[in-house]
Structures are given as C-alpha cells and as structure tokens.
Amino acid sequence: MTNSAGLPVFKNEAFTDFSLPVNQALMEAALRKVKAELGRDYPLRIGAERIMTGDKIVSVNPGNISEVVGRVSKASLGLAEQAMQEALNSFEAWKRVPAAERAGYVFKAAQLMRERKHEFSALMIVEAGKNWAEADADTAEAIDFMEFYGREMIRLSLTNEHQPLTKIEGEDNRLAYIPLGVGIVIPPWNFPLAICAGMTTAAIVCGNTVVLKPSSLTPVIAHKFVALMEEAGLPSGVINFVPGSGAEIGDFLTKHPKTRFISFTGSKEIGLRIHALASHTADGQKWMKRVIAEMGGKDGIVVDETANVEQAAKAIVASAFGFQGQKCSAGSRAIIVEAVYDKVVQLVKEETEKLSVGLPELNCPAGPVSDRQAYDKIMDYIEIGRREGRLLTGGDKAEGNGYYIQPTVFVDVDSKSRIMQEEIFGPVLAIGRAKDYKEAIAMYNDTEFGLTGSFFSQDEAHIHYALDEMFCGNLYINRKCTGALVGVHPFGGFNMSGTDSKAGGYDYLLLFTQAKLTSRKT
Missing domain, CATH: 3.40.309.10 (Aldehyde Dehydrogenase; Chain A, domain 2)
Structure with a gap:
C-alpha cells in the first residue's frame, strides 16, 4: 500500500524479541564490537573538516565508571562560529534541493541504521545505561522518526496537498512550505539517538541546515549518528557537529543573529533560559527566532x-x-x-x-x-x-x-x-x-x-x-x-512541559518551515 506521494505507507519499526536465542546472540555480538572500540577520540565535524581539539568531553559508562566510552573533541567559541558560517553557506544550496531528494538521504540513513540496529543499541547500553529493551526501543524510534519525517516532507511539498486552497476564477494560488534557515539542535542525553535523530532530520528534511550540539553525557552516540548521515551521502555542511558547554557554546549559538530557530529537548530550567535568550534581538538579526522546546514533566x-x-x-x-x-x-x-x-x-x-x-x-x-x-x-x-x-x-x-x-x-x-x-x-x-x-x-x-x-x-x-x-x-x-x-502518539506537552510541539505528528514539520503563498493571474 502506498500513500499520496507514492511511498509505502509508514509502519513502525518492530521491537526486537530478546527472548529468542538468536536475538540474544546478535546483541551480545554487538556489545563485544562496541566494547572493542571504547576509549577512542572523536572529532568535531564542521563542513568537510574533521577537527580534533585538545579539550575533550570524556564520556564514561554510568554503569561501570571505570570505562571510558570515548573522548569527544570540544568546540570553542571560534569553532562554533565556524560551524555557523558553514551552515549558512550550505543552506544556500541545500534549500534548493528538491524535497524528495532531501528525504532520500534520510531514508538511506534509516536503512543503514536498520541494518546495524543492535550496534546502535549496544552503544546506548554502554554510554547511556539503558537495558536491552530500552535501547532497542530508542533505536527503533530513531528509524521511525526518519521514515516518518521523510514521508511528511514529500507530502508537504506536493502542491496544496497539506492545505487545499479555495479556488477562484482567474488565479492560480499555491501554498508552499519553505525552510527557515540555520537551526541550533540541542538534544537530550536520555534518548540520545531517537530524539537526536528526530530533531535533526526533521530540520534538514525541510531544507534547513543545522548546528548540532549534543549532550555532553552521550556525545559518542550523537557522533555515530552524524557519521551515519554522512555515509548516507548527505552533503557536507548540512549537519555540523559541535559538542561543547551549554553555558558557553549553547548560549552563544542561541544568541547568534544568524540563528533562525532553536530545537531543544531537556530540562525546564534550560528551556526557559533558551526561550529568554532567543527573545532578544541581536544586531543584524532580521527575524523573531523560533523556539521548539520539550522541557519535562511531573x-x-x-x-x-x-x-x-x-x-x-x-x-x-x-x-x-x-x-x-x-x-x-x-x-x-x-x-x-x-x-x-x-x-x-x-x-x-x-x-x-x-x-x-x-x-x-x-x-x-x-x-x-x-x-x-x-x-x-x-x-x-x-x-x-x-x-x-x-x-x-x-x-x-x-x-x-x-x-x-x-x-x-x-x-x-x-x-x-x-x-x-x-x-x-x-x-x-x-x-x-x-x-x-x-x-x-x-x-x-x-x-x-x-x-x-x-x-x-x-x-x-x-x-x-x-x-x-x-x-x-x-x-x-x-x-x-x-x-x-511515532505517528501513533504525537508527543509534546502543555505549560512548563514545553511548546506542545508534537514530535512524531503530522504537524511537526510545520515548525521547521514557513508558509509562502503565491498567487498568479491566469
């Protein structure tokens, strides 16, 4: 069965049944592979450059604090500015790439992740402290987000598919959803693959470019995701990977005059700080910054x-x-x-x-x-x-x-x-x-x-x-x-839980686009 865009109807990724010995063996093999790679150094990724810095974020296994998962290069303010300029330059070309082609990169990445599902899950077990089922669900959700948002962007790109306009004689009226610009993506540590992948691919499939600042608790998983997007063929500069201090790098990028939107998941306190910083207009800024925030709950x-x-x-x-x-x-x-x-x-x-x-x-x-x-x-x-x-x-x-x-x-x-x-x-x-x-x-x-x-x-x-x-x-x-x-329970809350942005829902991508109406006499 296909949808209106000719794509197979979205279907949630199946969870792995670990009661089966064959699946247990696959996860144990993935864990051995991940453990063999512990302690590596990882670079920043700014455009086509891979930059190793002397200052590192040391990621430690919370279940065995004697194990270092990896040492991830830490961005300075100068490198954060370099990432912003790279994202700005890349946006000019990326925004012109047809929606179906942009979605194609995301679908390719989803397929690659599906083929290495247990490897991604094993890394979360070690770096985030998830058990097998929780890690498997996280990876499945990451795949779901990519598949879902790719389909949604293609649907939105079809003329008047999302919001049919009333027809009048003598005019051709069309509503198009165009990208915003450069966004700052700040995902959380607790869903270090699913939410990181979801927030990032939602932004880029709409034609935006991003500066991704992952959590300092799970930067190796985020690096692995960015490397996967590169392997899928995504042009350099569309995603720029700059781990660093939230108080330093996060604030700097939030206040930057060229930042068009900030997509954040995390605590109420940091979400409110981002909202406050984004509300101030910097010199050279032409827009009100859009804040998409999911902040927590009781x-x-x-x-x-x-x-x-x-x-x-x-x-x-x-x-x-x-x-x-x-x-x-x-x-x-x-x-x-x-x-x-x-x-x-x-x-x-x-x-x-x-x-x-x-x-x-x-x-x-x-x-x-x-x-x-x-x-x-x-x-x-x-x-x-x-x-x-x-x-x-x-x-x-x-x-x-x-x-x-x-x-x-x-x-x-x-x-x-x-x-x-x-x-x-x-x-x-x-x-x-x-x-x-x-x-x-x-x-x-x-x-x-x-x-x-x-x-x-x-x-x-x-x-x-x-x-x-x-x-x-x-x-x-x-x-x-x-x-x-994803696609079943669009997710987001009220009050101090955030902006009710409904991740995994059919209106989520509208937050990463702006609607442009064109009217032509016939």
Missing part, C-alpha cells in the same frame, strides 16, 4: 475504585522505573482513590521489589542513573521524601561500580509536597490518596507541568470526565504513561 497515573488494580499497579511501576525514571514522560506520581489505595500500594510494592538493579550489559531491569550530579540530586530527593511521606520500599544506593539507586516508593504523600511537585528524573515514585476520582484528577492537575498522564477506570462516565479534565499533552486510558510511538 507525570502521573490516576487510579479509581473501578480500575483493574493489577494492571494499574504494573503500569505504575513500568512508568515510574522504566530507564530508572529518566524520561520526561515517566510516571513519578500515582494518585489512587481511597477505596483501592491499600490494595494498589501493596501491589506496587510487590512489583517494584521484583526489579533487580545491575549492569545494563547484563540486561538487568534497572540500571544506573546518568552521572554523579544526577545521583547526588536523586539521593537528596530521597531524603526529602523521608520527611514528606512514608518510605514503602527502596530508599538507598544499590551495589555496583556505577550510579546505582534502588527503585524507591513513598506513600501517603501530600499533593503539595516537593516530591509530588518537582521533577526528580530518577527512580523515585510518590503515591498520594484521594477521596474520589474527581479529587484525584484535581490533584493530578495540580502541577506546573502537563506532559503525560494515565487514568485507570472501567467506568465510562469517569473516563469521559478524565478525557475532558486531565490537562496534559498525552493522556492514556488504562495503560502506562510512557512509550509514545
């Missing part, structure tokens, strides 16, 4: 008295502790009506205590958090939780030569407490009690964020109320609040 699951409590408990634990709670969609709150509160709490305790903590390479259900700074912050929040609620399980560091923390649950937590209000970004779950489903939903809404949420119920009236009243960008009924699929 997501939660609400359970009413009619819910299937076993399913709800499993979803709460999966949402709270998948990838150690290091997802902006992580369900770090659960709000349960008092009629089933004790039962759900007991089931959550039992499910949480099934999670063994250990080395991601061994595919342990729970692994390390990202680095020492995150570890210390999470342990501080656990101490706060001891004062704000009752510790149900966990609450301490876990064994291992890395940043390991026990999955931790606090119960009887007030909705105004810090662990119910602030994004912890770690394996900490707070559970609160409500008298009924309406109070539970009011408690859920009592946050500055609005990214994901779930509602568990078997009462249709309650479900309809939740659909109307729960305020978030992605609301799920009777399932976990993590795991958005």
